[in-house]
Amino acid sequence: DVKVTQSSRYLVKRTGEKVFLECVQDMDHENMFWYRQDPGLGLRLIYFSYDVKMKEKGDIPEGYSVSREKKERFSLILESASTNQTSMYLCASRGRSSYNEQFFGPGTRLTVL
Amino acid sequence: ILNVEQSPQSLHVQEGDSTNFTCSFPSSNFYALHWYRWETAKSPEALFVMTLNGDEKKKGRISATLNTKEGYSYLYIKGSQPEDSATYLCAFYGNEKLTFGTGTRLTIIP
Numbered sequence: 001d002v003k004v005t006q007s008s009r010y011l012v013k014r015t016g017e018k019v020f021l022e023c024v025q026d027m028d029h030e031n032m033f034w035y036r037q038d039p040g041l042g043l044r045l046i047y048f049s050y051d052v053k054m055k056e057k058g059d060i061p062e063g064y065s066v067s068r069e070k071k072e073r074f075s076l077i078l079e080s081a082s083t084n085q086t087s088m089y090l091c092a093s094r095g096r097s098s099y100n101e102q103f104f105g106p107g108t109r110l111t112v113l
Numbered sequence: 114i115l116n117v118e119q120s121p122q123s124l125h126v127q128e129g130d131s132t133n134f135t136c137s138f139p140s141s142n143f144y145a146l147h148w149y150r151w152e153t154a155k156s157p158e159a160l161f162v163m164t165l166n167g168d169e170k171k172k173g174r175i176s177a178t179l180n181t182k183e184g185y186s187y188l189y190i191k192g193s194q195p196e197d198s199a200t201y202l203c204a205f206y207g208n209e210k211l212t213f214g215t216g217t218r219l220t221i222i223p
Contacts, residue, residue, distance in 0.1 A: 004156070035213075042117065042213035043157075043202070058210065090157070098206065099145050101159035 003027075004105040006091055012111045019078040021108050023091030029103075030096050032074035034058075034066065037088040037107070049074055081112045115139055117205045119214035126193045127222050133189040134217040136203030140184035145206035148177055148188055151216070152199040160188075160201075193221045 007022035025032065031050050035043040035058075045058030047066040055066050063085060067075045074093075078085055088109050092102040118137045126132045138146060145164045151157040161170040166181040174191045190197055200218045204211040 040215060042215045043204075043211075044213075045210055048210065056209075059212075098209070099162060099164060101147060101162050102211065104149075104156040104158075106154075106156050 004091055004093055004103050006089075006105040006108050008108050009106060010109050010111075012113065013078075013081050014113050015082060017078075017081050017112075019081045019110065019112075021076040021078075021089055021091075021110070023074045023076070023093075023105055024072050025074075025091075025093040025103070026072065027093060027095070027103065028071065029093035030071070031094040032068065033092040033094070033102065034064075034074065034076045035090045035092065036060070037090060043090065046076065081110075083112050086110060086112045115205055115207060115212040117203065117212050117214040119201075119203055119217050121217060122215065123218040123220070125220045125222055126190075128193055128195060130193055131189065131191045132193060132219070133187050134201065134219075136186045136188070136214055138184050138186070138203070138205040139207070140182060142207050143181045143184075143205075146179055146181075146186050147204040147206065147211060148186070149202040149204065150199045151202060157202060188217075190219075193219075195221045195223055197221050 004025045033048040034046040049068040065077045090107045091105040094102045148160040149157040163179040168179040176189045198221045200216040202216045204213045
């Protein structure tokens with residue numbers, strides 16, 4: 001059974017803290033993605049990675065960075081968390097072909113106080 | 114940023130009834146159109162990936178059609194069941210990334 005896992009389902013942090021969200025996939029996928037989901041908005045792409053140590057900005061990269069040191073792991077980093085980063089964060093992975101479906105993790109609901 | 118629109122935003126359907134909803138997307142530079150189902154407290158799961166104009170795909174009671182020339186796709190659910198309650202997302206693949214619509218939230222009334 002293919003799987004994308006995320007380190008936490010719920011997370012509460014304080015403004016200014018550095019936050020790490022971890023994502024691991026067991027499908028040997030080349031491509032990995034970080035999205036956020038907010039009420040009334042579709043899933044919005046923050047960053048993606050098509051290979052180890054490679055990263056590309058998505059539509060809303062400001063305030064975030066990413067790290068991909070190993071193929072199976074893709075981390076999202078909030079350098080200094082702010083209240084407007086309170087959101088649901090979803091990680092996804094996809095095989096090499098652009099036509100493949102994406103496989104999603106269960107999401108991390110982050111609250112920044 | 115590409116514009117992908119879904120309608121309606123939400124829908125309540127009686128169990129046993131059939132229903133459908135719409136995804137509109139840019140008709141230029143089309144590569145693929147994805148449909149996902151997202152049940153509460155679960156991960157979004159792919160239903161279909163559609164690539165050709167006129168494509169029709171089916172999975173059980175759920176089917177989808179694609180018109181790339183006019184930029185729309187329909188998702189149909191026949192004989193709705195309570196387990197069909199979910200948010201249905203479409204996503205347009207272009208410029209090497211997926212752009213998602215805001216989803217149609219479907220509630221099946223027993």
